[in-house]
Amino acid sequence: MHVPAAGAAFQLAQKQFPDPGPGQVRIRVHACGVCHSDSLTKLGIWPGIQFPRVPGHEVAGVLDAVGPDVAVFKAGQRVGLGWHGGHCNYCVACRRGDFMQCETALVSGISFDGGYADYVVAPANAIALMPDDLSDVDAAPLLCAGITTYNALRNSGARAGDTVVILGIGGLGHLAVQYAARSGCRTVAVARGQDKALLAKQLGAHIYIDTTTQDPAKELQKLGGAAVILSTITSAKALEWALDGLAPAGKLLVVGAPEDGPIVVKPFPLILGRRTVLGWPAGTGMDCEDTLNMSALTGVKPMIETYPLEKAEDAYNRMMSGKARFRVVLAIGK
Numbered sequence: 422m423h424v425p426a427a428g429a430a431f432q433l434a435q436k437q438f439p440d441p442g443p444g445q446v447r448i449r450v451h452a453c454g455v456c457h458s459d460s461l462t463k464l465g466i467w468p469g470i471q472f473p474r475v476p477g478h479e480v481a482g483v484l485d486a487v488g489p490d491v492a493v494f495k496a497g498q499r500v501g502l503g504w505h506g507g508h509c510n511y512c513v514a515c516r517r518g519d520f521m522q523c524e525t526a527l528v529s530g531i532s533f534d535g536g537y538a539d540y541v542v543a544p545a546n547a548i549a550l551m552p553d554d555l556s557d558v559d560a561a562p563l564l565c566a567g568i569t570t571y572n573a574l575r576n577s578g579a580r581a582g583d584t585v586v587i588l589g590i591g592g593l594g595h596l597a598v599q600y601a602a603r604s605g606c607r608t609v610a611v612a613r614g615q616d617k618a619l620l621a622k623q624l625g626a627h628i629y630i631d632t633t634t635q636d637p638a639k640e641l642q643k644l645g646g647a648a649v650i651l652s653t654i655t656s657a658k659a660l661e662w663a664l665d666g667l668a669p670a671g672k673l674l675v676v677g678a679p680e681d682g683p684i685v686v687k688p689f690p691l692i693l694g695r696r697t698v699l700g701w702p703a704g705t706g707m708d709c710e711d712t713l714n715m716s717a718l719t720g721v722k723p724m725i726e727t728y729p730l731e732k733a734e735d736a737y738n739r740m741m742s743g744k745a746r747f748r749v750v751l752a753i754g755k
């Protein structure tokens with residue numbers, strides 16, 4: 422299901438998928454998550470994107486062919502492919518091992534055709550191996566929403582027993598709560614209203630704070646302040662209290678991009694409390710693999726709504742409506 426031109430509706434296209442070349446693999450796709458970032462493809466927002474283009478960077482499936490020089494992977498292995506669609510190995514960032522910052526990094530579903538399809542041909546160095554006890558439709562959202570929150574949290578410095586706040590209980594947040602709780606953190610879910618309180622507790626949150634009736638900064642200070650506040654929300658305005666909720670040297674870790682303007686950072690809590698504001702992009706194929714393994718090990722699962730591939734337009738519109746609980750997944754070829 423490709424996008425023929427920027428802003429156009431999805432179109433069913435028939436095409437021949439080539440054999441993988443050197444350094445490539447071909448994946449038989451079984452499921453692909455529908456992510457808000459797919460709008461970068463659908464609407465043609467990504468600079469230089471070419472059409473027609475197949476979106477999809479939460480790809481779960483099985484290898485059906487590997488390139489002639491790809492020694493580590495074999496046809497028949499279950500694999501995943503996330504946002505990071507491969508790196509060059511030779512630029513300065515790659516030579517330092519910082520593959521996410523590769524100067525010519527590819528993005529799945531943007532630089533090359535992604536997972537809204539029966540097959541994907543992708544660079545082998547972007548691939549994650551998938552554990553047996555994870556289904557394709559459950560694995561798919563973990564390859565973007567999952568890895569983004571898990572990889573951000575595990576690199577945040579938060580340790581077991583620390584107070585970690587998950588701000589927003591949606592596509593990213595409902596996974597982040599599970600990862601934080603299963604990593605042994607005292608997990609605080611923060612959202613608007615009471616309707617997500619029970620769900621947050623079921624996902625593993627120890628404490629729920631409702632920002633419509635409680636002052637989150639004050640409540641967090643009663644707990645000694647948060648070591649980390651992971652923000653998955655898209656409102657900069659709703660982030661203004663966050664630094665006041667952190668413990669000294671605490672971190673505001675941003676993985677959701679605000680749509681209402683820049684994030685305002687108040688200087689005094691920042692300076693006097695030695696606090697940090699930082700961001701985190703998803704991660705490499707190996708980070709995806711770690712995320713899948715951690716999820717299988719500890720039982721982290723996304724809440725999903727599935728659609729057949731042919732209904733990509735409906736699936737995309739459902740995701741964009743913000744009403745999906747919580748991730749939309751295309752089930753493909755089954």
Ligand SMILES: [Zn+2]
Nearest residue numbers: 456458565566
């Ligand atoms: Zn994504």
Ligand SMILES: [Zn+2]
Nearest residue numbers: 509512515523
């Ligand atoms: Zn590079």
